[in-house]
Amino acid sequence: MNAKPEAPSDTVIEFRGVDYRINDIPARPIVSNVSLTILRGETIVLLGRSGSGKTTLLKLINRMLVPSQGQVFVEGCATTESDPIQLRRGIGYVIQEAGLFPHFTIAENVGLVPSLEKWDSTRIAARVEELLQLVGLNPAEFSTRRPRELSGGQRQRVGVARALAADPPILLMDEPFGALDPVTRAELQREFSSLARRLKKTIVFVTHDIREALLLGQRIALLEAGHLVALGSPKDFLRLDHPEVRKFCACLDPSEGAYK
C-alpha cells in the first residue's frame, strides 16, 4: 500500500513485479515482471520497439489497464485501490494525433478537465488562455477554432495544453510527436524539452525513437518483449552492453555518418 519508507516523497510512481496479460491468459504476457521506480520531477522515457509493452506500461499508471500480477503505486497508493476517475483527473495524458474532440472548440478541448472538475467559467477561461500561450498558440486566434482547422503540429500543442489544464503533477505521453513531419517534430521536441524543464512535472514519455529518448529523457528505460532490460541516464545508456541497447544505438550511427 505505501511507498518505500526510506524515501516516501521522492517516489511518484512505482511498478512492483508487474505482469500484464490480455484476459489473464498465462501464455506470452505483454509485460512481465517489471519493477521500476519513477521519481518526482523526472522525465523518464520508455523506449522500445512496437509491441514491446511500453504503451501498456503507460496505461497501467492511470489504470486504463490493471496489472494481472504485481501492483502499480501512484503517490504511494495502489492503482487498483484508487478511484480511476479521480486518479486520471490528476494525471495528464497526451497521445499520438492528440485525440482532440472534433465537436469541441480548442478552448473547450483545453478546458475539459477543469470543467469536469467544476471550475467556474472565468477561471477556466483564464486557465485556457494561459495554457495556449504556454504551448505557443495565440489564444485570440485559436480559442474558437475546431481541431480540424489546425495543422498536425498545432493539434499536438493543443493536446499538451489539454493534458496540463488541471495542473496535474504527472504527465503521460504516448508517442505524442510520432505522427508529425520531421521538421515539425524537431520543433516540438525542442520546445517541449524546455517546457518540461520549467514545469517540474513527473513525465513518463513513450517512444520508439532513440534520438527523441536521448533528447528528452533524464532516464531511459528500455523494454524488450515485455521485459525491462536496461535503465539509465542517456550518457550511461549509450554505453550499455545489452544487445537490444546496441541495436537501438546502431540506429544512431549510420544515418549520422551517411552524409559525411
Place this chain on the structure above:
Amino acid sequence: MNPWTFFLTHRAEIFSATLDHVTLVLIAMAFAIAIAVPLGLFIVQHRHLRSVALGIASVFQTIPSLALFGFLIPIPFIGGIGRRTAIVALILYALLPILRNTYVGLTGIDPAILEAAEAMGMTNSQILLRVRFPLALSVILAGIRTATVITIGVATIAAAIGAGGLGTFIFRGVAMVNDSVILAGAIPAALLAIAADLLLGQLERRLKVV
C-alpha cells in the same frame, strides 16, 4: 377523368388526407425516436443486449407491412380498427433503422478520441453523452431520415385498417380500377417522402462534425 381534373375537383379532400398522413407519420416518428435512440444509448453500455434488441427490431421489419397491420387488430388496448393501431405498426416499422444507426453511430467513433476521454477521467455516462452522442448525431439522423421515408410509404397502407391518410385514395382507386384516384394518393405521398428526405438530409449535413 384525367388525374389533374380529379386532383382539382377533390383538392380539399386530398389536402385533408395529406394532413392526416403527415400527422400519422409525425406521431409514429416521435414515438419511434423516443424509443429507439435511448434504447441505442442503453445497448452501447450493455453490449449483451445488443443482439437481442437489434434482433427484435429486425423481426418487425421482416413482417410484410399489410400483415403487421392485420396482426395488430385483434390485440387488446393497442389493436382494433383505426389510427391507434396504425401508429403502433408504424412505430414498430421505424424502430430498426433508427436503432441500428444509433448503435453504429455511437460505436463507430475514432478509438483515439475515446481513449483520450477515458484517460482524462470522464465517467462512462459523460463519455456517452458529451462525446459519443454528439459525434454520432449525424449518423443517428441518417437513420431517422431513412425511417421517415419508409414510414411515409408504409403509412399509405394504414388506410386498409381505417386509419385514413393518403392511402384512402390508393385503396379506393384500386377498387375502382381508376388510375387518377390512385395517383391522387400516390403523388402527394411520393412528394412528402422526397421533401422529408431533402429536409432531413440538409439537417444531417449541418450536424456532421469533421
